Amino acid sequence: MTPRSVQLHLGATACLISLVLIFVGIPHAVSSPSNVSNIVLSPTFWPYVLSGFTGLTGVGLVLAGLRVNPSEFFEDEPENDSLGLLRLAALAIIMVVTMFALPILGMVWTTMLVFAFTAFLFRTRHPRTAIICAIVIPLALYVFFAHVAGVGIPQGNFLRLP
Amino acid sequence: MSLMDNLLAGLSLVASFEVFFALFVGICIGVVGGAIPGLSATMAVALTLPFTFSLQPITGILLLLGVYKGGIFGGCIPAILIKTPGTPASSATILDGHPMAEKGESGRALGMALWASCTADIVSNLALILFAGWLASFALKFGPPEFFALILFSLTIIAGVSGESLLRGALAAILGLLLATVGLDLVYGTNRFTFGDPNMMGGLNFIAVLIGLFAIPEIIAMAWNPVAHLGKPRALGQSKVTFADYKRCFKSIIRGSVIGVFLGSIPGIGAAPSAFLSYSEARRKSPNKENFGKGEIEGVAASEAGNNGVAGATLIPLLALGVPGDVITAIIIGAFMVHGLQPGPMMFILNVDIIYGLFIGLIVSSVFLFIVGSVAIKGFRFVADVPKRILMPAVLVLCIYGVFAVNNNIFDVGVMFAMGWVGYLMMRYRIPAAPFLIAFILGPLLEDNFRQAMLMSGSDPMILIRGPITWFFWVVTIITVVAITRSVVSKDKLGV
Numbered sequence: 001m002t003p004r005s006v007q008l009h010l011g012a013t014a015c016l017i018s019l020v021l022i023f024v025g026i027p028h029a030v031s032s033p034s035n036v037s038n039i040v041l042s043p044t045f046w047p048y049v050l051s052g053f054t055g056l057t058g059v060g061l062v063l064a065g066l067r068v069n070p071s072e073f074f075e076d077e078p079e080n081d082s083l084g085l086l087r088l089a090a091l092a093i094i095m096v097v098t099m100f101a102l103p104i105l106g107m108v109w110t111t112m113l114v115f116a117f118t119a120f121l122f123r124t125r126h127p128r129t130a131i132i133c134a135i136v137i138p139l140a141l142y143v144f145f146a147h148v149a150g151v152g153i154p155q156g157n158f159l160r161l162p
Numbered sequence: 163m164s165l166m167d168n169l170l171a172g173l174s175l176v177a178s179f180e181v182f183f184a185l186f187v188g189i190c191i192g193v194v195g196g197a198i199p200g201l202s203a204t205m206a207v208a209l210t211l212p213f214t215f216s217l218q219p220i221t222g223i224l225l226l227l228g229v230y231k232g233g234i235f236g237g238c239i240p241a242i243l244i245k246t247p248g249t250p251a252s253s254a255t256i257l258d259g260h261p262m263a264e265k266g267e268s269g270r271a272l273g274m275a276l277w278a279s280c281t282a283d284i285v286s287n288l289a290l291i292l293f294a295g296w297l298a299s300f301a302l303k304f305g306p307p308e309f310f311a312l313i314l315f316s317l318t319i320i321a322g323v324s325g326e327s328l329l330r331g332a333l334a335a336i337l338g339l340l341l342a343t344v345g346l347d348l349v350y351g352t353n354r355f356t357f358g359d360p361n362m363m364g365g366l367n368f369i370a371v372l373i374g375l376f377a378i379p380e381i382i383a384m385a386w387n388p389v390a391h392l393g394k395p396r397a398l399g400q401s402k403v404t405f406a407d408y409k410r411c412f413k414s415i416i417r418g419s420v421i422g423v424f425l426g427s428i429p430g431i432g433a434a435p436s437a438f439l440s441y442s443e444a445r446r447k448s449p450n451k452e453n454f455g456k457g458e459i460e461g462v463a464a465s466e467a468g469n470n471g472v473a474g475a476t477l478i479p480l481l482a483l484g485v486p487g488d489v490i491t492a493i494i495i496g497a498f499m500v501h502g503l504q505p506g507p508m509m510f511i512l513n514v515d516i517i518y519g520l521f522i523g524l525i526v527s528s529v530f531l532f533i534v535g536s537v538a539i540k541g542f543r544f545v546a547d548v549p550k551r552i553l554m555p556a557v558l559v560l561c562i563y564g565v566f567a568v569n570n571n572i573f574d575v576g577v578m579f580a581m582g583w584v585g586y587l588m589m590r591y592r593i594p595a596a597p598f599l600i601a602f603i604l605g606p607l608l609e610d611n612f613r614q615a616m617l618m619s620g621s622d623p624m625i626l627i628r629g630p631i632t633w634f635f636w637v638v639t640i641i642t643v644v645a646i647t648r649s650v651v652s653k654d655k656l657g658v
Contacts (some may be wrong), residue, residue, distance in 0.1 A: 023409065032350070040613075050336055060329050063183070066468075107563065114558060118381070124552060126551075126552055153563075
């Protein structure tokens, strides 16, 4: 991405967000009582003001983007990598599965799996250390949070820890 | 009683091994608690509170104050080493602390953080002792219009943390303000962007948003390119902070300490805005302003001075008026009450020995903080030597536990993951995260005070300029906005 495309993309997205909020988001997702005495006290007032500012900033970004030289580029731009995209997708899947697994498997077992999968996703050069850490760190955190801090760590439906 | 009598009464109360040992242990607990991302100083103080019930009042309260001070400092350690603030107050320290760690100067950054923290701590304690009554009475004059003007002024600090583009910083800030509107409306109790989910009615959990925005994008970036860190000097490096560094940053440290004292003495502002304001001011005044955000030691000094300057000052309204200055002092007020003490003006008459005992204990705490901090730096900085592809999964697991522990709610873990992807997209599109976070903190305060002011005045906007305090903040806000605009225009003309 070039500085120009970043500004233009961001500006266009900000304008789109602003329009969606003003015409769809706020009317449908913000409830306002009918007896509000003054518009400035309405629950919708602040979101409308902020949506307006989002649109204005978007316009500003587009205008600023149009003034940027198209030949300029970022020196530290990360390279496009199809494997990188696959890894991102895998991490997203790990996160989604974590949310479903936490109440079923419990936090300790889920985080052990999360640790192991993530370490191997990152292609660790220390697989044994990763396995040991995947077991020890969630257990140590469980002991601290459950027995020292008194936090009710989810235990899951299968194997419960003391 | 004279000042000397009061001091001697206080000294007789604290001059025991048990009291100083409790203070020392409190600082150790605080540093460890602050250094664990997701645990935070607030949680460390809350967890220690039950242990004070069996102690003498002065011992128990100093134990908690030790945890508080240690926790605020401890937060800078993971902020510098792994770009994950241990406490929200350390968010500003990331901006220059982590780039220094990336350059192999984490030892120097941590050393400066410690020196700045201890200096600010001393300044803050002295301010507490000297100005308690005066500053607290000033803060008592603040109503919703004054708070609105103050917070509006605080939002101008976003310009200082916007990085290469002010417009992208402004966009981040507005998105942060928008996200802060999620939850029940405080005046009418109606739903705003909750989509019928009870988990969202209290708004999004601040810790989940904070960790999601700062820690998770690093983990996602590692998935994109797991070998990007190779070849970068992640080790400690041999460089240590020198007296010359300290001398060079001294003005910023003192300025940050004063900002911390001022904002800390006003209930509800907290350490994070103070750290960002101190950072922004240091950047504005520094001859090396172009290095800020790239690993400038003065940035670390200013942000740490800003957040530690708050620690003693939040006790000013607590002791003088019985009003807690922030969340942590709200927990500490509980410790007073458990021991049958009621903080407020009468305490200066009825329990003057405890007041002066606390003052003496707080001064000693700065020395203990220096000792414990020096040891903690040597111990914790080895985190930098842990292979990053083992460290990042560990940070992910720690974040899951830490975020869950705040409210015992799995939903918060989901918020953290979602904010992590938002933070990653912001990183890729070069939108700074700091303005987003500042706006997310200040947003509810800004809106609530605005609406309270409107309710007070029957929707007459003139209430927002009702007196000298509001005039002052409006004038400084306008001056700052004009200065920012001029700076942007002149940069544009120069083609920078």
